[in-house]
Amino acid sequence: MLVDSHCHLDFPDFADELDAVVDRAKAAGIGTLVTIGTKLSEAEKVIAIAERFPNVWATVGVHPHEAAVEPGEDTARLVELARHPKVVGIGETGLDYYYEHSPKDRQAACFRAHIAAARATGLPLIVHTRDADADTAAILREGLEQGAYTGLLHCFSSSKELAEQAVKLGLYVSFSGILTFKSAEAVREAARAVPEDRLLVETDAPYLAPVPMRGKRNEPAFVAHTAKRLAELRGLSAAALEAATTANFHRLFRKVATA
Ligand SMILES: [Zn+2]
């Protein structure tokens, strides 16, 4: 079974048919879903969704878009929320200089606080980065100088160089439906450069539906299209790509296997 390592099941897009969305994912061969937190003020809502479904897990964090208005520097609160048995990661967090909905210094402060929480809990860090390659790499590296943590770059859309740096830092790289977009040759180049034991797939649903669903509301079942494209790119069978990405997921998200 495949894993959708990043979706947003708490978003209003899914409110009326969450059971159907989770069922459709299962029918499409997606065994495990991770619903990702974007606001600390709504962490309980995200965790409640994970409590409802045995194969859905949650993370807690503050998206860089929310860094100006959410208490994203509260490492202690992140650590406390992470004690919940269904919370398996810290994030999403990171830097988004494309939209810059929050000031850069606020984004960086929250990012550092999340790294501290990942270190304290031993849970993987889910990093969102857009148009911020140099600062992202610098903050990740600085965090490692203060002590070990693991994590991933999600919905990868940056340069191949950033993917390679992340791999050197021990991180994983997760690819979304962007990989299937006609214009995304640079993303495919990055996807070819990541070692097989560091690759993950995700939807980032409800956003970024992969081809041939592009333009529709995305949902976890559609991660199969991204996995198929990634397998082609890498010259792997669908089964081999599925086995690799699922094994990688469980190596990184250890709490999923043991909870
Ligand atoms: Zn994101």
Ligand SMILES: [Zn+2]
């Ligand atoms: Zn997201």
